[in-house]
Amino acid sequence: MDTIKNYVETLFLEFPKTKEVLRAKQEILTIMEDHYLALLDEGKSEHEAIGQVISEFGSIDELREELEFATREREPENGIEEEEMYDYLTNRRKDARGLSLGISGCLLAVGALIGLSVYGAEMLGLLLFFVTIAISVGVIIYNGMQFSKNNRMLNDRYIPAHLNMEAQKLKQGYQKSFQISLVFGICLCVLSVSPLFFFQMFTYAEYGMPFMFLFLAIGVFLIIYGSIIYSSFDKFIKEKYFIADEDELGPNAMQAKYGDAARTKHLLERVYWPIVVMIYFGWSFMTGSWGMSWMIFVMAGIFYSVVEAIFVKK
Incomplete structure (x- = not known):
């Protein structure tokens, strides 16, 4: 009996664990077990009964076609199109770049203020600081609004199975780039204090501050940019319906x-x-x-x- 259960489990490994698939799995297991017990009553040996039950079972290709057809029949009509998913990911990449640049710009503004102050140009440093902060904050607000706009366009719409699989492939393809950006970003953030020690050797520690913020700005950009893009694929993987805001589900x-x-x-x-x-x-x-x-x-x-x-x- 365990052999039949293991055989059925193996057959269904490639299928998603939906209600339809689980129901079909239980029905097939029940039919095969009943047939197995009937063959034993007829005088068949255990090995003969198992072999006959498995041999009389239909091919896995037939099972796959039936389950895929049943799933397609029940898919809602408002499914997201593949072109819409790619448009969303493209816009998400642009918005992630703008948001990351805005946050990095705030760090660069502080570095510029400190650097110019060291050289005695305090007023120029203040002017550059406020101009850079204003531009950076504007970029952050604009791209944040674009994030919300792009999410609302797909909110609460069904994610078809083929898009789910495509998003998983895209995520796997981007994984190496994400790991590189994350590692380099973290390394730059950790090494951002190294300019302070370098200039300290020449008794000019204050000259290392602008470089410290430069390292931080580049590191933060790589971390945020890579993380946003990597997480954008999950929008089409983790849920059956697109969720724009976790706090306000459709x-x-x-x-x-x-x-x-x-x-x-x-x-x-x-x-x-x-x-x-x-x-x-x-x-x-x-x-x-x-x-x-x-x-x-x-x-x-x-x-x-x-x-x-x-x-x-x-």
């Missing part, structure tokens, strides 16, 4: 993630924290203990996790 994503508990989760999100705020203000006004009543939010956060674990099953 109806389809909510249903897919929480099933029958989706309505409870939705109600909990809409009602719980407003009630907590009302309790906070009510308690604070009645007791006058504004300095301590903020602890209500700490306790509410802990209690929320408990309530969600009890009433909301993923």
